[in-house]
Amino acid sequence: MATETQRSTGRRRNPATRATILATAFAVVAELGYAGLTIEKVAARAGVGKQTIYRWWPNKGALVLDAVLERTAGAGSDGAPAELPDTGDLEADLSAVLVATVEEFADPDFDRALRGLTAAVIEDAELALAYRERLDGPMRELKKRRLRRAQEAGQLDPDVDLDLAVDLVFAPIAQRWTERSGDLTPDGARTVVRHALRGLAAP
Amino acid sequence: MATETQRSTGRRRNPATRATILATAFAVVAELGYAGLTIEKVAARAGVGKQTIYRWWPNKGALVLDAVLERTAGAGSDGAPAELPDTGDLEADLSAVLVATVEEFADPDFDRALRGLTAAVIEDAELALAYRERLDGPMRELKKRRLRRAQEAGQLDPDVDLDLAVDLVFAPIAQRWTERSGDLTPDGARTVVRHALRGLAAP
Amino acid sequence: MATETQRSTGRRRNPATRATILATAFAVVAELGYAGLTIEKVAARAGVGKQTIYRWWPNKGALVLDAVLERTAGAGSDGAPAELPDTGDLEADLSAVLVATVEEFADPDFDRALRGLTAAVIEDAELALAYRERLDGPMRELKKRRLRRAQEAGQLDPDVDLDLAVDLVFAPIAQRWTERSGDLTPDGARTVVRHALRGLAAP
Amino acid sequence: MATETQRSTGRRRNPATRATILATAFAVVAELGYAGLTIEKVAARAGVGKQTIYRWWPNKGALVLDAVLERTAGAGSDGAPAELPDTGDLEADLSAVLVATVEEFADPDFDRALRGLTAAVIEDAELALAYRERLDGPMRELKKRRLRRAQEAGQLDPDVDLDLAVDLVFAPIAQRWTERSGDLTPDGARTVVRHALRGLAAP
DNA sequence: GACTAAACGAGACGGTACGTCCTGTCTTGAG
DNA sequence: CTCAAGACAGGACGTACCGTCTCGTTTAGTC
Numbered sequence: 001m002a003t004e005t006q007r008s009t010g011r012r013r014n015p016a017t018r019a020t021i022l023a024t025a026f027a028v029v030a031e032l033g034y035a036g037l038t039i040e041k042v043a044a045r046a047g048v049g050k051q052t053i054y055r056w057w058p059n060k061g062a063l064v065l066d067a068v069l070e071r072t073a074g075a076g077s078d079g080a081p082a083e084l085p086d087t088g089d090l091e092a093d094l095s096a097v098l099v100a101t102v103e104e105f106a107d108p109d110f111d112r113a114l115r116g117l118t119a120a121v122i123e124d125a126e127l128a129l130a131y132r133e134r135l136d137g138p139m140r141e142l143k144k145r146r147l148r149r150a151q152e153a154g155q156l157d158p159d160v161d162l163d164l165a166v167d168l169v170f171a172p173i174a175q176r177w178t179e180r181s182g183d184l185t186p187d188g189a190r191t192v193v194r195h196a197l198r199g200l201a202a203p
Numbered sequence: 204m205a206t207e208t209q210r211s212t213g214r215r216r217n218p219a220t221r222a223t224i225l226a227t228a229f230a231v232v233a234e235l236g237y238a239g240l241t242i243e244k245v246a247a248r249a250g251v252g253k254q255t256i257y258r259w260w261p262n263k264g265a266l267v268l269d270a271v272l273e274r275t276a277g278a279g280s281d282g283a284p285a286e287l288p289d290t291g292d293l294e295a296d297l298s299a300v301l302v303a304t305v306e307e308f309a310d311p312d313f314d315r316a317l318r319g320l321t322a323a324v325i326e327d328a329e330l331a332l333a334y335r336e337r338l339d340g341p342m343r344e345l346k347k348r349r350l351r352r353a354q355e356a357g358q359l360d361p362d363v364d365l366d367l368a369v370d371l372v373f374a375p376i377a378q379r380w381t382e383r384s385g386d387l388t389p390d391g392a393r394t395v396v397r398h399a400l401r402g403l404a405a406p
Numbered sequence: 407m408a409t410e411t412q413r414s415t416g417r418r419r420n421p422a423t424r425a426t427i428l429a430t431a432f433a434v435v436a437e438l439g440y441a442g443l444t445i446e447k448v449a450a451r452a453g454v455g456k457q458t459i460y461r462w463w464p465n466k467g468a469l470v471l472d473a474v475l476e477r478t479a480g481a482g483s484d485g486a487p488a489e490l491p492d493t494g495d496l497e498a499d500l501s502a503v504l505v506a507t508v509e510e511f512a513d514p515d516f517d518r519a520l521r522g523l524t525a526a527v528i529e530d531a532e533l534a535l536a537y538r539e540r541l542d543g544p545m546r547e548l549k550k551r552r553l554r555r556a557q558e559a560g561q562l563d564p565d566v567d568l569d570l571a572v573d574l575v576f577a578p579i580a581q582r583w584t585e586r587s588g589d590l591t592p593d594g595a596r597t598v599v600r601h602a603l604r605g606l607a608a609p
Numbered sequence: 610m611a612t613e614t615q616r617s618t619g620r621r622r623n624p625a626t627r628a629t630i631l632a633t634a635f636a637v638v639a640e641l642g643y644a645g646l647t648i649e650k651v652a653a654r655a656g657v658g659k660q661t662i663y664r665w666w667p668n669k670g671a672l673v674l675d676a677v678l679e680r681t682a683g684a685g686s687d688g689a690p691a692e693l694p695d696t697g698d699l700e701a702d703l704s705a706v707l708v709a710t711v712e713e714f715a716d717p718d719f720d721r722a723l724r725g726l727t728a729a730v731i732e733d734a735e736l737a738l739a740y741r742e743r744l745d746g747p748m749r750e751l752k753k754r755r756l757r758r759a760q761e762a763g764q765l766d767p768d769v770d771l772d773l774a775v776d777l778v779f780a781p782i783a784q785r786w787t788e789r790s791g792d793l794t795p796d797g798a799r800t801v802v803r804h805a806l807r808g809l810a811a812p
Numbered sequence: 813g814a815c816t817a818a819a820c821g822a823g824a825c826g827g828t829a830c831g832t833c834c835t836g837t838c839t840t841g842a843g
Numbered sequence: 844c845t846c847a848a849g850a851c852a853g854g855a856c857g858t859a860c861c862g863t864c865t866c867g868t869t870t871a872g873t874c
Contacts, residue, residue: 013845014845014846017845017846033326034326035326038833038834038835039834039835039836040833040834040835041834043847047847048846048847049845049846049847049848049849050835050836050837050847050848050849051836051837051838051845051846051847051848052845052846052847054835054836054837055845055846115325115326116326118325118381119322119323119325119326120322121381121382122318122321122322122325122381123236123237123238123318123319123322125383128382128383129383131382132382132383132384136382136384160398161394163384163385164375164385164391164394164395164398167375167378167379167385167395168371168375168395168398168399168402171374171375171377171378171379172367172370172371172374172375174374174378175370175374175377175378176370176374178321178324178325178381179324179331179334179335179339180328180331180332180335181335181339181366182366182367182370188367191364191367192367192370192371195363195367195371195402195403196371196399196402197402198401198402198403198404199371199398199399199400199401199402199403200398200401200402201401212821212822212823212866212867212868213821213822213823213824213865213866213867214822214823214824214825214864214865214866215823215824215865215866216824217824217825220824220825241854241855241856242855242856242857243854243855243856244855246826246827250826251825251826251827252824252825252826252827252828253826253827253856253857253858254824254825254826254827254857254858254859254860255824255825255826257857257858258824258825415816415817415818415871415872415873416816416817416818416819416870416871416872417817417818417819417820417869417870417871417872418818418819418870418871418872419818419819420819420820420870423819423820439732440732441732444859444860444861445860445861445862446859446860446861447860449821453821454820454821455819455820455821455822455823456821456822456823456861456862456863457819457820457821457822457862457863457864458819458820458821460862460863461819461820521731521732522732524731524787525728525729525731525732526728527787527788528724528727528728528731528787529642529643529644529724529725529728531789534788534789535789537788538788538789538790542788542790566804567800569790569791570781570791570797570800570801570804573781573784573785573791573801574777574781574801574804574805574808577780577781577783577784577785578773578776578777578780578781580780580784581776581780581783581784582776582780584727584730584731584787585730585737585740585741585745586734586737586738586741587741587745588772588773588776594773597770597773598773598776598777601769601773601777601808601809602777602805602808603808604807604808604809604810605777605804605805605806605807605808605809606804606807606808607807618840618841618842618847618848618849619839619840619841619847619848619849619850620838620839620840620848620849620850620851621839621840621849621850622850623839623850623851626850626851647828647829647830648829648830648831649828649829649830650829652852652853656852657851657852657853658850658851658852658853658854659830659831659832659852659853659854660831660832660833660834660850660851660852660853661850661851661852663831663832664850664851
């Protein structure tokens, strides 16, 4: 569902159709949630035959993953941002990123769509792999890059594993979102970053 | 779905039926996952009419929550453990708890059942509330109680919010589980605890 | 469902309950038809337990038969009329009876209730027997009595079978009702009687 | 349920499926009666999805009507007989037709199927209309045609309405069948015809 | 007056069927 | 070869009733 190979002959895949389907899928999952999303509904709303969806996506999860990817990639003018901010102040930079995330969660459409995708990912190991490779992975790479620079600057414990560092900084807020538990505010985010970084600081 | 008020007359609810349904629901979600769980399947396997399930649980999510609760409550002899270990060594105590969690995740049945419940919780706000009150809440209370004692003993920053502390210690491992990302090993758990506590320590 | 033997001891059957159930059953079948009639609905509307209905009637058909019987019996002041009119003018007398029948069919409640009963009777041989014995039979006896007097007075072919005579006079209108085919008017009824009697007259 | 308009595109209705469903429906109603007929049972026995039945028939009644029609139409090699017998002897001709009807009633399958249809027709006014137009109507037309020739030949009262004539001849036997009352024998049929014709004869 | 037994309301229960929705596949004609 | 349309077998949904089964209460009789 990631890279479709080019067919040699016959009518080619219509990119506009692909875009319509993904936009419709996003809209449906945003409105009705993952459980309420149906291939038939997407096909009907997109004015597309069911087969056209089944031809290119193996299941709901793959479709929603692509739909969310298409939307997040389209956010920046030229796709995803190439780099996290680096002002030299690590705490401020990470706080800014986390605050941005919190603000994204505040958009009901994005919230519901991402909840749908996450629900699918939890149960479907194969989809989880795709999710990590195509959505979470690139973002995590950016985070690690920023943290590596901090580590090289001596702001972080040189022995700490960067994946652990990412988890410590970002997981608490993510979990509050999934479980709708703690407060999901900019201030809450900043407090998390402060303590997480204290735990990762050079001893 | 928790406390049903007593009806004045008529035949009473059969507790054995309730237990059978919950046990069957757990088995089904453990075997087929949340998406593969069907009220019809549970009814058929439990030898019960569908209406008997719909009479007492409004949807799949509520049923699975009760099924998981019934199972975890039944784990200890007298229900849930009243208190987290307190040897005086905070890091060791929390590590023990997190390692136990990691080991629970290793049980495929428990893993799939909990994944099912979590998937439902992510999408259903009402269920999320019940989940927090009945499953997550009591456990979090225990954790906070242990941390409060440490805080009073001067082992933790006296200004830190205990909910934040819980999140910082436990969220990273939880997220690794949902996203099947980082390693879910006892050693990984211990490393998380070490750095999280360093971030929460008295300055 | 007809004659219940007296039990030696214990609480007796409440006749008011019986009446309420039958009245409710009639109302329900009049409103919703036989297919829409439900023991549960009757029980609920009558404010009665389902078991109380099942205790005394084996099925919907028996209940509806009793309900219709109760209603038709209650029509006359002292129950069913003991005799058909006998003015000496056979054609006029039979026309009067048939016109009365046509007018009964015009009452929507009675129409629907009787349709319900008839639908049940067509499929249920046992109920058909009870229907003949308790509803159709007595009425047919009255008709035959009137025709016998006419036959003895030489107004009818002495060789004609009286059951055949009843069928010839009354079946055409009955069939128009069941099939909603020909016109169900007093004039139509009178025309049927005229030709039927011509076919039964002494040669 | 009679004439489906042609759709512009998409897969066409499979006529073999239609035939299988109708044959199965006839078999089921013949075996279990109308009350015992279930869309689910028909679907299962026919190896067909329920939706395929609901797509083309709005309810049990319409299905059974089509099933009976398909069967009776398929009786003759080229469908229904185009004309009633006409030997010049009206009484003999009508007797032959009625005797044939009585013999059809003797076939248990046909009897139960037709009882099912009739039960549905009694309660459902819309179905009754379809029944008259598609089953009863054509047959009645044939009967009227035969009677009209007799009327023109001076064998019948020139003033008598032909619909009344049909009712007088055929309703008595039909009613005996529905109510399982009088005898349903060839001799009984002949006696009915004799007296009915006497009542319709030229004065 | 206490005891016994059935009638009665209420409603849980194992089932069956309803009519609808969706799945994933297949077929048809148009492009 | 793609695509929109839509038929198809299958299966689950959540609801409505079925007829049976407790329950606790009420009402007669019998002792």
